[in-house]
Amino acid sequence: MSDPVVIGVDQKIESRDLIVTRLDAAVDWCRKNSVWPMPMGLACCAIELMAAGASRFDIARFGAEVMRFSPRQSDLMIVAGTCVYKMAGVVKRVWDQMAEPKWCIAMGACASTGGMYRSYAVVQGVDRFLPVDVYISGCPPRPEALLEGLMALQRKIQQEAALKNMKRSDQRGGLYAMPQGPVIVRGEYAPQMGDRRLEIGGRK
Amino acid sequence: MTNLQSLITNLPGRLGEPVEFRGEVTVMVDRAKILDACRYLKEQCGFDMLTDIAGVDNYGEDPRYAVVYHVYSLPHRCMVRLKVAVPEDDMVVDSVVSVWRTADWHEREAFDMFGIRFRNHPNLKRILMWDGYPYHPLRKDFPLAGMETELPETAVGAGRVEAAPMLGGPFVTTPGAGTAARREPRQADTSAERADKKGAS
Ligand code: SF4
Numbered sequence: 001m002s003d004p005v006v007i008g009v010d011q012k013i014e015s016r017d018l019i020v021t022r023l024d025a026a027v028d029w030c031r032k033n034s035v036w037p038m039p040m041g042l043a044c045c046a047i048e049l050m051a052a053g054a055s056r057f058d059i060a061r062f063g064a065e066v067m068r069f070s071p072r073q074s075d076l077m078i079v080a081g082t083c084v085y086k087m088a089g090v091v092k093r094v095w096d097q098m099a100e101p102k103w104c105i106a107m108g109a110c111a112s113t114g115g116m117y118r119s120y121a122v123v124q125g126v127d128r129f130l131p132v133d134v135y136i137s138g139c140p141p142r143p144e145a146l147l148e149g150l151m152a153l154q155r156k157i158q159q160e161a162a163l164k165n166m167k168r169s170d171q172r173g174g175l176y177a178m179p180q181g182p183v184i185v186r187g188e189y190a191p192q193m194g195d196r197r198l199e200i201g202g203r204k
Numbered sequence: 205m206t207n208l209q210s211l212i213t214n215l216p217g218r219l220g221e222p223v224e225f226r227g228e229v230t231v232m233v234d235r236a237k238i239l240d241a242c243r244y245l246k247e248q249c250g251f252d253m254l255t256d257i258a259g260v261d262n263y264g265e266d267p268r269y270a271v272v273y274h275v276y277s278l279p280h281r282c283m284v285r286l287k288v289a290v291p292e293d294d295m296v297v298d299s300v301v302s303v304w305r306t307a308d309w310h311e312r313e314a315f316d317m318f319g320i321r322f323r324n325h326p327n328l329k330r331i332l333m334w335d336g337y338p339y340h341p342l343r344k345d346f347p348l349a350g351m352e353t354e355l356p357e358t359a360v361g362a363g364r365v366e367a368a369p370m371l372g373g374p375f376v377t378t379p380g381a382g383t384a385a386r387r388e389p390r391q392a393d394t395s396a397e398r399a400d401k402k403g404a405s
Binding site: 085122 | 332333334339341346347348349350351355365366367368369
């Protein structure tokens with residue numbers, strides 16, 4: 001029994017088998033595979049967010065395909081785009097309406113740091129008013145980078161002390177172990193313009 | 205075109221000769237007569253579409269500001285540009301909403317960005333920045349990075365707008381290898397800034 005067992009969708013659990021695990025691990029496992037995003041699409045990054053939801057990249061593979069436009073039903077706010085001060089109040093209000101446990105991804109340069117908009121109107125990073133869990137670099141990040149960010153978040157969720165946090169609902173993010181603090185995803189994904197692509201387009 | 209020339213010669217409040225540059229005609233108009241001029245253009249000359257109203261800050265010149273009207277005539281298929289000089293000590297221009305309703309938002313924008321006030325505008329309030337913002341950010345003497353400002357109602361940085369860190373200008377990076385924190389001084393900067401804040405609170 002001392003060997004760690006990795007549970008996955010590809011393994012069949014026979015009716016007589018017994019799984020022993022921590023309740024925390026089981027709860028975290030459920031949570032991380034059913035993250036419902038709140039798509040806070042504010043600018044061009046939202047286009048890549050939509051692409052990540054569509055069939056080619058298919059965010060459904062990670063259980064996060066249910067984009068909820070109601071904060072009451074969502075667990076993860078993906079801030080995709082440039083946040084101006086005038087919008088910040090709205091974003092904050094939506095965030096406050098989301099039920100715990102909740103997480104936040106800052107997608108792209110603008111949401112992470114203000115990006116190229118060093119200007120009077122743009123909030124220099126949504127972490128000025130939101131607790132960001134994962135930052136994704138890129139302008140815009142490719143959908144692969146968003147998926148990598150989501151996977152990083154899933155790893156982070158898996159580390160959480162779920163039961164402890166239930167009792168202290170005012171406090172977020174109690175972790176058992178690494179990773180501590182925000183995760184920064186540096187996605188460097190160049191488009192592959194190989195032969196295969198052209199064939200798909202039917203133009204070769 | 206000769207027709208247009210003769211119409212413009214009779215334009216109320218016209219100052220100086222119309223200037224033609226690459227087929228575009230520009231007329232300076234007396235500030236007190238702009239409403240008459242616009243009404244004349246619309247009612248007598250068939251200029252039925254207001255394309256744009258823009259504020260201009262000619263910083264260092266006198267008069268400092270200007271308002272520019274781009275007017276188009278769909279039946280005649282021609283465009284004319286009116287310019288009104290606005291002195292700094294009396295930044296009021298008559299609103300032309302009564303002539304073209306679309307002027308509403310254009311004038312609000314010019315008010316928001318430059319602080320030019322439009323007399324008899326039905327709803328002259330800010331359109332881009334939030335209500336209560338104390339500056340007019342497209343003025344030339346306003347820093348691009350912004351100024352420290354109170355922010356109503358939101359929790360952004362404890363309700364404050366902070367000037368964006370510029371470090372000599374936008375897009376400051378040092379070329380070459382090394383970590384991003386080293387290449388982008390802004391990034392190193394804010395972390396220090398935030399650590400300070402954490403220490404203080
Ligand atoms: S990071 Fe780039 S792509 Fe994303 S919102 Fe900002 S400017 Fe647009």
